[in-house]
Amino acid sequence: xxxxxxxxxxxxxxxxxxxxxxxxxxxxxxxxxxxxxxxxxxxxxxxxxxxxxxxxxxxxxxxxxxxxxxxxxxxxxxxxxxxxxxxxxxxxxxxxxxxxxxxxxxxxxxxxxxxxxxxxxxxxxxxxxxxxxxxxxxxxxxxxxxxxxxxxxxxxxxxxxxxxxxxxxxxxxxxxxxxxxxxxxxxxxxxxxxxxxxxxxxxxxxxxxxxxxxxxxxxxxxxxxxxxxxxxxxxxxxxxxxxxxxxxxxxxxxxxxxxxxxxxxxxxxxxxxxxxxxxxxxxxxxxxxxxxx
Amino acid sequence: xxxxxxxxxxxxxxxxxxxxxxxxxxxxxxxxxxxxxxxxxxxxxxxxxxxxxxxxxxxxxxxxxxxxxxxxxxxxxxxxxxxxxxxxxxxxxxxxxxxxxxxxxxxxxxxxxxxxxxxxxxxxxxxxxxxxxxxxxxxxxxxxxxxxxxxxxxxxxxxxxxxxxxxxxxxxxxxxxxxxxxxxxxxxxxxxxxxxxxxxxxxxxxxxxxxxxxxxxxxxxxxxxxxxxxxxxxxxxxxxxxxxxxxxxxxxxxxxxxxxxxxxxxxxxxxxxxxxxxxxxxxxxxxxxxxxxxxxxxxxxxxxxxxxxxxxxxxxxxxxxxxxxxxxxxxxxxx
Numbered sequence: 001x002x003x004x005x006x007x008x009x010x011x012x013x014x015x016x017x018x019x020x021x022x023x024x025x026x027x028x029x030x031x032x033x034x035x036x037x038x039x040x041x042x043x044x045x046x047x048x049x050x051x052x053x054x055x056x057x058x059x060x061x062x063x064x065x066x067x068x069x070x071x072x073x074x075x076x077x078x079x080x081x082x083x084x085x086x087x088x089x090x091x092x093x094x095x096x097x098x099x100x101x102x103x104x105x106x107x108x109x110x111x112x113x114x115x116x117x118x119x120x121x122x123x124x125x126x127x128x129x130x131x132x133x134x135x136x137x138x139x140x141x142x143x144x145x146x147x148x149x150x151x152x153x154x155x156x157x158x159x160x161x162x163x164x165x166x167x168x169x170x171x172x173x174x175x176x177x178x179x180x181x182x183x184x185x186x187x188x189x190x191x192x193x194x195x196x197x198x199x200x201x202x203x204x205x206x207x208x209x210x211x212x213x214x215x216x217x218x219x220x221x222x223x224x225x226x227x228x229x230x231x232x233x234x235x236x237x238x239x240x241x242x243x244x245x246x247x248x249x250x251x252x253x254x255x256x257x258x259x260x261x262x263x264x265x266x267x268x269x270x271x272x273x274x275x276x277x278x279x280x281x282x283x284x285x286x287x288x289x290x291x292x293x
Numbered sequence: 294x295x296x297x298x299x300x301x302x303x304x305x306x307x308x309x310x311x312x313x314x315x316x317x318x319x320x321x322x323x324x325x326x327x328x329x330x331x332x333x334x335x336x337x338x339x340x341x342x343x344x345x346x347x348x349x350x351x352x353x354x355x356x357x358x359x360x361x362x363x364x365x366x367x368x369x370x371x372x373x374x375x376x377x378x379x380x381x382x383x384x385x386x387x388x389x390x391x392x393x394x395x396x397x398x399x400x401x402x403x404x405x406x407x408x409x410x411x412x413x414x415x416x417x418x419x420x421x422x423x424x425x426x427x428x429x430x431x432x433x434x435x436x437x438x439x440x441x442x443x444x445x446x447x448x449x450x451x452x453x454x455x456x457x458x459x460x461x462x463x464x465x466x467x468x469x470x471x472x473x474x475x476x477x478x479x480x481x482x483x484x485x486x487x488x489x490x491x492x493x494x495x496x497x498x499x500x501x502x503x504x505x506x507x508x509x510x511x512x513x514x515x516x517x518x519x520x521x522x523x524x525x526x527x528x529x530x531x532x533x534x535x536x537x538x539x540x541x542x543x544x545x546x547x548x549x550x551x552x553x554x555x556x557x558x559x560x561x562x563x564x565x566x567x568x569x570x571x572x573x574x575x576x577x578x579x580x581x582x583x584x585x586x587x588x589x590x591x592x593x594x595x596x597x598x599x600x601x602x603x604x605x606x607x608x609x610x611x612x613x614x615x616x617x618x619x620x621x622x623x624x625x626x627x628x
Contacts, residue, residue: 035403037351037410086587091402092349093587096543099351099536100587104580111577218532222414225407263422266415273411277404278396 002133007251013140014209014223015247016147020202021217021224022231022239023151024195029233031171031191032087034094038101040221042078043199044214045105046071047207048113050200051120060123064204068197075196079189087188109214120207143205150201151240154194167191219266223250226269229276232286242284246272311457315450325561327453327521330460331514332557336541337467337550338510343539344548345471346503347483348397352409354535355416356386356508358527360515365433365525366426375438375520379459382516383509390508394501413535420527432526435519452521459517463510468550470506479503480548511538533576540579544586546593555594 021039028036046067053063082101086093124142128135158164169177170187178184206220223246231242246269253268276283315323339353363385364378373381397405420427427433440451470476478499481489490496519525537560545556563582564575590597 035407037406082584089587089591092343092347092547093591095349095351095403095406096539097584097587099539100580100583102580103533103536103576103583107574107576107580110572111574115572218414222411225411229404229407264418266411266418267422270408270411270415274396274408277400277408281399281404 003255004252005134006136007255008248009134009136009144010140011248011251012244013137013143013247014206014250015227015244016144017202017206017220017243018223018227018247019240019243020147020150020198020205021220022227022243023154023236024198024202025224025228026231026233026236026239027191027195027198029228030236031167031188032083032094034083034091034098035225035233036195037095037098038105039195039199040217040224041102041105041109042071042075042196043203043220044217045109046074046196046200047120047203047212047216048109050204051113051118051207051212054121060121064123067200067204071196071200072193075193076189078196079192083192084185084189106214113214115214118212120204120212122208139208146201146205150198154198163190222266222269222273223247226272226276228283229273230283232283234287235283235285238283238285308461312454315446315453320447320449323449323453324521325565327449327456328518329554329557329561330453330456331517331521332538332541332560333553334460334463334517335511335514335538336545336556337464337553338507338514339538340542340545340547340549340553341467341471341479341503341510342507343542344546344552345476345483346479346500348500348504349402349406350409350507350535351406351539352411352413352416352535353507353511353538354530354532355409355412356390356511357515357518357534357538358416358420358530359389359508360386360512361519361525361530362420362427362515363512364516364519365435368435368519369428369433370426378519379513379516383513386512386515387505387509390512391501391505393508394504397504398497398500410532410535413532417527417531420530427525427527430527432524435523435525437523438520456517456521459513463513464550464553467510471550475499475503537579540583542593544582544593546595546597547591549593549595549599552593552595559594 021043024039024043025036028034028039049070050063050067053066054060058066078101082097083094086097122139122142124138127138129138129141130136158168166177166182167187167190169180170182170184171191174184177187202220202224203217207216210216210219224243227243227246228239229242230246231238231240233239249272250265250268254265311326314326318326335353335357338356339350342348342350342353360382363382364375367373367378367381368375397408400408421430437448437452439448440446444451446454471479478489478494481492481494482496482499486496541556541560542553543556544559545554546552559582560579563578567575567578586593592600
């Protein structure tokens with residue numbers, strides 16, 4: 001039972017990371033009807049920026065905030081410069097452009113920082129935290145807290161600020177929003193900026209567990225896809241819940257199903273994605289999109 | 294039809310040049326051209342699915358890997374001659390692709406992209422898992438076959454001719470398939486599946502069928518690569534292989550048969566000179582090309598060439614003071 005609780009908690013910790021990245025995917029999907037394949041690599045790049053700042057002697061939380069700011073601006077710039085010209089192109093075109101960004105980020109990171117694995121520090125004490133017989137990693141608990149704080153901020157932002165309302169309106173009905181004076185193009189760019197911020201949080205929280213390298217986010221991204229698919233690409237809350245579910249399932253399956261272990265982790269995610277898409281393509285909380293033809 | 298005759302003469306000349314390459318180039322260059330043909334087969338397979346039928350696959354590296362491993366395991370474990378492994382790989386990939394195509398029917402656009410992308414990410418792990426068959430992360434080391442019938446060719450030259458032969462056969466079959474009834478049906482499904490169904494096209498059957506054929510082409514390419522490289526290892530079939538194939542299809546030209554060759558030349562030779570800049574440079578350059586092509590040449594090299602040809606043709610027609618052919622000004626959808 002102790003092992004079970006322990007695994008659930010560490011599953012929640014990784015789940016929070018998946019939830020952040022899944023939320024990034026959902027934000028972009030809602031705003032622009034595109035699944036962004038470069039989100040994981042953008043997150044990896046942000047993590048490297050944080051690493052560079054830490055190496056330059058900046059204290060952790062300042063580096064953390066600085067990375068979020070840089071990622072935010074970077075996300076906006078990418079949307080304005082690269083994505084906007086193909087915004088109304090066929091889906092295949094946009095998918096290919098995001099794949100192009102994926103390989104660019106991956107290789108530029110390898111170019112600048114080499115492919116050598118780098119240890120990435122955790123801001124939380126390394127001493128594990130004990131409750132009875134159950135041992136929790138401090139980083140796990142910290143990662144859960146950070147994720148929840150970020151999610152709370154974003155919830156408040158979208159529900160209670162005029163800008164958040166404008167962004168929701170722009171995603172929901174671009175034409176009417178433009179008529180009431182919302183600058184829809186900029187709202188979409190803000191969406192990309194926020195998505196980059198979530199990605200950065202995910203990257204900085206996962207890096208201490210995995211060590212930093214250019215292929216850091218490959219595995220996280222496939223789980224984030226699974227999370228977003230499970231929760232539904234049209235539901236931010238669903239994607240977050242999906243992230244936690246996927247994280248816990250991943251850990252429990254890895255612990256209790258002996259033939260899977262850690263070697264087939266990606267395959268579990270693949271199976272989850274395919275099963276969800278076949279059984280309920282809109283996800284648990286998504287709405288089915290009805291198209292008029 | 295003068296155009297048709299000129300075309301056939303041009304094709305025969307190209308094949309003639311291709312046949313003479315082994316006596317001009319060094320073995321290493323020859324090996325590179327063999328790779329180009331292998332990529333071209335795989336890209337044509339991907340193009341059938343994504344370009345002609347409009348189903349995204351970001352995971353065609355998986356079928357390439359399956360083909361390569363079927364061939365390698367048959368050679369390594371059962372001592373089957375390499376020549377037999379290639380058609381077997383093709384048929385098995387046809388079946389696997391058809392079966393994967395069935396659930397894919399329910400997945401439209403982005404969701405299919407997502408599922409296939411995840412497949413591409415998962416492939417190396419799956420290959421490593423079945424260690425008993427696949428040799429785990431060590432991979433399988435094979436030997437290059439010698440030329441049969443006492444031909445005076447070294448293994449590289451023989452493999453070059455073998456690959457060229459398979460390429461010509463598959464391109465001929467593919468061209469006939471795509472220009473005939475089946476081709477029209479799958480293009481119709483891409484452009485408007487409801488209208489196609491109303492015309493009596495069995496959309497589900499054709500979609501999963503073309504998935505199978507596409508996988509078979511890519512599987513044959515994989516099987517050839519196992520013999521040519523004489524080595525298979527899980528990490529060479531990672532997600533970047535799938536992206537490479539997609540890059541080849543996009544740069545060469547979507548929904549174009551000749552585009553597969555241009556795309557294969559691009560993905561084989563551009564990384565070579567980019568590598569001189571940095572180990573990471575090829576991918577950065579790939580990425581930049583990919584994005585720039587989407588902006589300026591969405592139909593790839595083949596589409597751009599065709600457009601140039603049409604413009605040139607039109608200016609000649611305009612010179613002879615005939616009415617303009619407005620149909621020719623439209624961007625080419627299929628070649």
